[in-house]
Each structure stands twice: as C-alpha cells, then as structure tokens.
Amino acid sequence: MTNLTLEQTASNTAPVYPFPLPALRFAYDALEPFIDAETMQVHHQLHHQTYINNLNAAIKDYPQLHQMSIEDILRQLDQVPESIRATVRNQGGGHANHQFFWKILKPGPATTPEGVLGEAIAQAFESFDNFKTQFHAAGLKLFGSGWVFLVVDPKDGSKLKIHTTANQDSVLLEGLPGLLCCDVWEHAYYLKYHNRRADYLEAFWHVVDWDVVARRLEGFRAGKRQL
Ligand code: MN
Numbered sequence: 001m002t003n004l005t006l007e008q009t010a011s012n013t014a015p016v017y018p019f020p021l022p023a024l025r026f027a028y029d030a031l032e033p034f035i036d037a038e039t040m041q042v043h044h045q046l047h048h049q050t051y052i053n054n055l056n057a058a059i060k061d062y063p064q065l066h067q068m069s070i071e072d073i074l075r076q077l078d079q080v081p082e083s084i085r086a087t088v089r090n091q092g093g094g095h096a097n098h099q100f101f102w103k104i105l106k107p108g109p110a111t112t113p114e115g116v117l118g119e120a121i122a123q124a125f126e127s128f129d130n131f132k133t134q135f136h137a138a139g140l141k142l143f144g145s146g147w148v149f150l151v152v153d154p155k156d157g158s159k160l161k162i163h164t165t166a167n168q169d170s171v172l173l174e175g176l177p178g179l180l181c182c183d184v185w186e187h188a189y190y191l192k193y194h195n196r197r198a199d200y201l202e203a204f205w206h207v208v209d210w211d212v213v214a215r216r217l218e219g220f221r222a223g224k225r226q227l
Helices: 006-010 037-058 070-075 082-103 115-125 128-141 197-207 210-221
Strands: 146-153 156-166 178-183
Touching (some): 115 128, 128 146, 178 210
16 A cells, blocks of 8 residues: 555545455444345445456456556546456446445435535526436436436536436546446345335435535535546
C-alpha cells in the first residue's frame, strides 16, 4: 500500500492487487426487514466475491492494471488489452457496481435527501416523490439483469438524471458519475421477494444512505474523481 498516488488515496478506492472483498459497514441482518440477511450474505460473500475472483484471475498477468482502482480501469476500458477487455467489463463492472451499492446502503428507517442533494433532486425531478416514481419505473422497465443509477451530467453538475445499464455495466464506461445505484439482478431480491421486483424497489428506499449520496454529489462538484 506504499505506492498509492495522492489521487488514488483521495479516491477512497482500493488500488491494490489482488482486489479484496470490501467489508460492509453493517451486519448482514442490519437491513432487515427490507433486505434480508440471507440475501445480503449470499450477495456479498458469493456473488460479489465471485466477480472479484474472476476479475483478479483475468488481470493476473497484466501488472499495468495492478496499481489502479477498478473505477480507473473501467474509465479507461479501451486501454485494457483486448483479450481480457470483455471479462474486465463484466467482472470488473460487477466488482465496481457492488462496491458502490454497499456504500449507499444503511440500516433503516427511511430518510430523505436534504440540503444541496435534496434541492438538486427537486430541481431535476420536480419532487423527491416524483424522482422515486421515475427511478422505480426505470427499474421495472429494465428487461433482464442490470442496474438503475442516479447520475450527474458530467458537463453540468447541477443536472441529475436516471440511467440504467444492462448486465454489470458500470456508468463509468459512459463517463457518467454515479450518485446512487440499485441492483436489479434477481439475485438481489429473489430469496425474499421472489419475482416481485416492484416490492424490492419499494423496500430499497428504506435503506438508502442519503448522506453518502450527498457526499458523492458534493465531491463531484468539488472536482474530485471518486465517482
Ligand atoms: Mn448483485
């Protein structure tokens, strides 16, 4: 860990090979009853760990990627050797997306975005309720597996929008700074909600850590690259 650059240190990511499974800030049962303990444990220990294992195996022989955060690797995916690019996109995207997802979750009860973030959401979507409705609709509309994000327009930090990706694609592939994400793969909800993705999306709002989301927006506006 001695050769981190200042920028990488400030980004609060883990640019060291092999990528470790990041610890959660809370116990597996802490999001009950909204997200159940078994889902959290399987999701973190099995699904996320598998993305990391596959990513580590794919980049094993590419030392130029061993000192970069996964976020930086995805931002420059076109520079990843072609023979492993698709694997890095999928497995590395899976690592980055889950790492992001765990960060924006917290135990309930539900809170609401305040301050600058609350104002930005109200400006973009007319109201917080309307934002939730649109986010929910995007999650339901997404066919198959993927993610729903709240992102910042990279050219105009005052503009927020909802964006979805398929599979494990990260918004970083499109240069979009993410503020919030929701995993809508079936493995994120099937044990508790079975095929009821709508119920899972409703439950999600009870466990969003809006303070973290607000800090991401503030960080982006301050010119940091941790998004
Ligand atoms: Mn997942």
